[in-house]
Amino acid sequence: MKLYGLNLFFLAGLFFLFSCPDPPIPPIHSMFEGYYEGEYLIIENFSDPSSQIMSKEKVIRIMTDFTYDCTADTLDIDFPPITCDFFGSYAVENNLVLGTATSKRNRECNPDDLPSGEFAVRRSPNDDGLDSLIFTHLDLEQNQQKLIKLKILEDSLINNRN
Numbered sequence: 001m002k003l004y005g006l007n008l009f010f011l012a013g014l015f016f017l018f019s020c021p022d023p024p025i026p027p028i029h030s031m032f033e034g035y036y037e038g039e040y041l042i043i044e045n046f047s048d049p050s051s052q053i054m055s056k057e058k059v060i061r062i063m064t065d066f067t068y069d070c071t072a073d074t075l076d077i078d079f080p081p082i083t084c085d086f087f088g089s090y091a092v093e094n095n096l097v098l099g100t101a102t103s104k105r106n107r108e109c110n111p112d113d114l115p116s117g118e119f120a121v122r123r124s125p126n127d128d129g130l131d132s133l134i135f136t137h138l139d140l141e142q143n144q145q146k147l148i149k150l151k152i153l154e155d156s157l158i159n160n161r162n
Contacts, residue, residue, distance in 0.1 A: 032096070032133070036061045036150035040070070042082065042113060044140065044144040055082045061150055066090060068098075082111035088116070096135055098120050115146050 037060050044053040048151045056075035057080065067089050082110035084103035119135040136150040138144035 004040075014028070022139045032090075032092075033065065034063060036063070036133070037073075037151045038132070038148065038150035038154060039079070040083065040115070041147040042150070043147070044143070046143050046145040057082045059148075059150075061148070069104075070101075071104075083113045086114050093118075097118055098135075110141070115148060118145075119148070 036152050037058070039056050040059045041054060041056040044055075045051045054072060058076050060067045060071045067087065069087040071085045072083065073079065074081055078128060086101040088101040089099040091099070096119045098116050098119060100116050103109045103114070114136075115137065117137055117139070122134045122136070124132045131138045133148075133150045133151075133152070137146045137147070
């Protein structure tokens with residue numbers, strides 16, 4: 001009888017273990033959603049470190065469901081804007097693919113400076129526990145590298161949890 005009770009208890013435990021469904025896995029694009037601040041860098045003459053020319057600007061970037069909006073932070077005189085404010089769409093395939101960006105303002109803008117194409121994605125933890133996202137695109141034809149370094153804003157995490 002004791003053995004019967006143990007077997008019944010064991011079977012009930014197995015039933016409970018396998019009857020609880022796993023939580024749903026969020027779609028891959030949702031890992032990018034949020035409000036970010038960071039830098040956008042363009043490195044010209046990428047293959048020759050002695051003649052590289054680097055331009056960078058501070059940006060505020062909002063990523064939602066397959067779209068993004070990027071605004072240059074024009075308040076910091078040490079980081080003058082290098083591009084127009086722009087928006088676009090993105091897809092997640094093997095890497096992050098940024099669609100052709102569109103300028104938000106009627107100001108002089110070099111379309112080649114706007115990020116588009118396939119970007120490798122790297123996540124990097126920070127001392128404050130918030131992750132950074134680093135998007136990297138290398139254009140061998142133009143001998144140029146574009147980097148988008150973003151840190152998610154803490155308030156964004158709170159809003160995404162609700």
